[in-house]
Amino acid sequence: MDDETEAAVMAATSRALCEHGYADLTMQRIADEWDKSKAALHYHYDTKEELLESFLDWTIARFDSRLACEAANPCERLDTFVEALFGPAEESDGSFAIALLAMKAQAPHSETYRDRLVEMDARMRETLAETIRDGIEAGQFREVDPEDTARFAATAINGSHVRRVALDERPAEARRLFEQYLDVTLGREQTPEVPV
Amino acid sequence: MDDETEAAVMAATSRALCEHGYADLTMQRIADEWDKSKAALHYHYDTKEELLESFLDWTIARFDSRLACEAANPCERLDTFVEALFGPAEESDGSFAIALLAMKAQAPHSETYRDRLVEMDARMRETLAETIRDGIEAGQFREVDPEDTARFAATAINGSHVRRVALDERPAEARRLFEQYLDVTLGREQTPEVPV
DNA sequence: CCTAACTGACTAACTAGTCAGTCAAATAGA
DNA sequence: TCTATTTGACTGACTAGTTAGTCAGTTAGG
Numbered sequence: 001m002d003d004e005t006e007a008a009v010m011a012a013t014s015r016a017l018c019e020h021g022y023a024d025l026t027m028q029r030i031a032d033e034w035d036k037s038k039a040a041l042h043y044h045y046d047t048k049e050e051l052l053e054s055f056l057d058w059t060i061a062r063f064d065s066r067l068a069c070e071a072a073n074p075c076e077r078l079d080t081f082v083e084a085l086f087g088p089a090e091e092s093d094g095s096f097a098i099a100l101l102a103m104k105a106q107a108p109h110s111e112t113y114r115d116r117l118v119e120m121d122a123r124m125r126e127t128l129a130e131t132i133r134d135g136i137e138a139g140q141f142r143e144v145d146p147e148d149t150a151r152f153a154a155t156a157i158n159g160s161h162v163r164r165v166a167l168d169e170r171p172a173e174a175r176r177l178f179e180q181y182l183d184v185t186l187g188r189e190q191t192p193e194v195p196v
Numbered sequence: 197m198d199d200e201t202e203a204a205v206m207a208a209t210s211r212a213l214c215e216h217g218y219a220d221l222t223m224q225r226i227a228d229e230w231d232k233s234k235a236a237l238h239y240h241y242d243t244k245e246e247l248l249e250s251f252l253d254w255t256i257a258r259f260d261s262r263l264a265c266e267a268a269n270p271c272e273r274l275d276t277f278v279e280a281l282f283g284p285a286e287e288s289d290g291s292f293a294i295a296l297l298a299m300k301a302q303a304p305h306s307e308t309y310r311d312r313l314v315e316m317d318a319r320m321r322e323t324l325a326e327t328i329r330d331g332i333e334a335g336q337f338r339e340v341d342p343e344d345t346a347r348f349a350a351t352a353i354n355g356s357h358v359r360r361v362a363l364d365e366r367p368a369e370a371r372r373l374f375e376q377y378l379d380v381t382l383g384r385e386q387t388p389e390v391p392v
Numbered sequence: 393c394c395t396a397a398c399t400g401a402c403t404a405a406c407t408a409g410t411c412a413g414t415c416a417a418a419t420a421g422a
Numbered sequence: 423t424c425t426a427t428t429t430g431a432c433t434g435a436c437t438a439g440t441t442a443g444t445c446a447g448t449t450a451g452g
Contacts, residue, residue, distance in 0.1 A: 005397095021305040023219040027442065040398050042443060098304050104362035105301035108294050109217040118363050152373040156348070159355030166300035167314050177348040185380075201431095223408065233433050238409060240431090 001044050009034055009044065010058045013051065018095040022102040027051075053112055056103055060120045062096070067127060074135030078182065081128070085157055086175035094164065101165045124157075125150045135186065142187035149185060156181065197240050205230055205240065206254045209247065214291045218298040223247075249308055252299055256316045258292070263323060270331030274378065277324070281353055282371035290360065297361045320353075321346045331382065338383035345381060352377065 012033035017025050027048055031038040045051035066089075069080035090097065107114040128150035135141035160174035182188060208229035213221050215229075223244055227234040241247035262285075265276035286293065303310040324346035331337035356370035378384060 018304070021302055023221075023302065024305075025219075026440085028440090036397095037399050038442085039400080039444085043397065046443090048442065101301045101358075104358055105297045106217055106219065107362040108214070108364075109220075114362070114364060121359075121363055148373060148376070151369075152352070152377060155355035155359060155370065155373065156352050157355065158358045159351035159353065162297075162300055162354045162358055163317075163351060166303040166310070167317055168304075168310060173347075174351060177344060177351065180344070181348060222406085224406090232431095234408085235410085235434080236432050242409090244408065 005044065006054075006058075009041070009051070010055055013055045014059075014095055014099050017055075017102055018098045022106060052103075055099075056113060056116055059096070059100060059103070060116060063100075063120065064123065067124065074131050074138060074140055075188065077131045078135070081131070082175065082179060082182075086160070086171045086178070090164075090171045097161055097165050101162060121154065125154050128153055132186070140186075140188070142185070144185060153178075153182070201240065202250075202254075205237070205247070206251055209251045210255075210291055210295050213251075213298055214294045218302060248299075251295075252309060252312055255292070255296060255299070256312060259296075259316065260319065263320065270327050270334060270336055271384065273327045274331070277327070278371065278375060278378075282356070282367045282374065286360075286367045293357055293361050297358060317350060321350050324349055328382070336382075336384070338381070340381060349374075349378070 009030070013025075013030050015033045016029040020026075020029055027038050027041050030051070031041050034041070041051065045054065066084040067081060069077050069084075071077045071080060103113055104117060107117055125147075129146040132141060132144065132146040132149055136143055136146070156178055160169075160171065160178065163169040163174060164171055205226070209221075209226050211229045212225040216222075216225055223234050223237050226247070227237050230237070237247065241250065262280040263277060265273050265280075267273045267276060299309055300313060303313055321343075325342040328337060328340065328342040328345055332339055332342070352374055356365075356367065356374065359365040359370060360367055
């Protein structure tokens with residue numbers, strides 16, 4: 001199966017999942033979004049389970065690639081991070097967040113899902129912790145515990161994610177508070193007078 | 197329908213939802229957990245949708261009652277809050293968190309769910325903001341913005357909740373970081389030297 | 393002509409919801 | 423008080439519709 005076909009199926013799955021939700025996600029609906037028959041779907045993926053695992057992999061890969069940043073400056077790297085998580089792409093679309101939360105909610109019932117989400121989280125935290133370590137070493141950030149700070153930041157990101165999906169809260173609001181938290185905690189910029 | 201019956205059905209729904217997940221939650225499975233027939237369920241609740249809306253109401257009511265605290269001291273009220281969210285009940289059980297996240301993930305596809313979750317969140321944030329306001333007035337907390345701080349705290353709580361369900365992370369870990377955040381942000385206790 | 397990609401029609405299993413009838417306990421009538 | 427009737431809670435069997443997955447056969451390109 002070529003990459004183009006895979007991408008088309010994954011995009012169709014994403015659309016179907018956003019429109020109908022995980023509970024009402026059927027092979028027929030994915031096929032409809034793909035504009036092919038249900039049997040064509042089964043030609044490429046033996047079972048629904050197999051398709052959905054591929055979809056989780058694809059989703060995580062997209063997430064990883066968005067977070068990738070080669071900048072040397074820790075501050076800059078953090079900005080890219082925030083931009084990837086709360087930027088205009090997230091603001092307008094939201095399908096990514098909806099699909100990902102659907103699978104997070106399914107994690108307690110699927111070891112496969114859970115394992116991959118744990119891996120994805122570990123990678124994100126490691127990226128964050130490393131950036132914080134570098135920032136401290138460069139004298140740009142305060143001397144916080146990098147692992148703890150990364151974990152709490154990840155928790156805040158997870159929280160923003162749920163709120164965006166479950167409460168339909170604007171990512172811009174979450175972004176403002178998250179950046180404020182980073183500024184205060186890491187001692188970036190000028191005014192830690194009245195922190196939040 | 198008496199309260200006892202309702203409680204039994206709600207508990208059965210909770211068990212079925214935790215065991216099978218929202219996607220595989222059927223009237224038959226709820227009935228099995230209740231040890232009654234599927235028809236008995238339809239005798240009390242006309243449709244599955246009606247039953248699940250009742251279940252969300254019941255879940256939110258349980259959440260609210262857990263957060264209730266009459267203490268006058270803001271610090272104490274905050275402690276009760278943390279205890280209710282991360283305490284031993286949450287540590288051992290987890291069914292509450294799993295069920296709630298299942299419905300949060302479903303929110304984009306159900307206005308009813310979304311409305312109720314938004315209300316529940318507003319109540320939680322208002323409780324937090326008021327406690328913070330009182331704490332500032334009493335000179336116990338730093339002069340932070342109560343609404344912003346409450347919103348970010350709520351986001352961190354939401355995040356801990358997802359991590360507990362999706363990543364199977366221990367609540368005790370989340371609690372430690374959350375309390376550290378509160379201590380530093382609100383200026384509780386002694387050492388804001390090396391904040392996280 | 394061969395093969396990869398695909399279709400439409402099919403099946404077996406499962407779904408929400410219905411319905412006629414059961415049964416015990418409450419209620420009413422004498 | 424004894425009996426007749428009603429009522430609320432429930433059951434097992436049923437229906438109509440939907441689901442994942444199969445399969446024989448079609449089609450287009452090399």
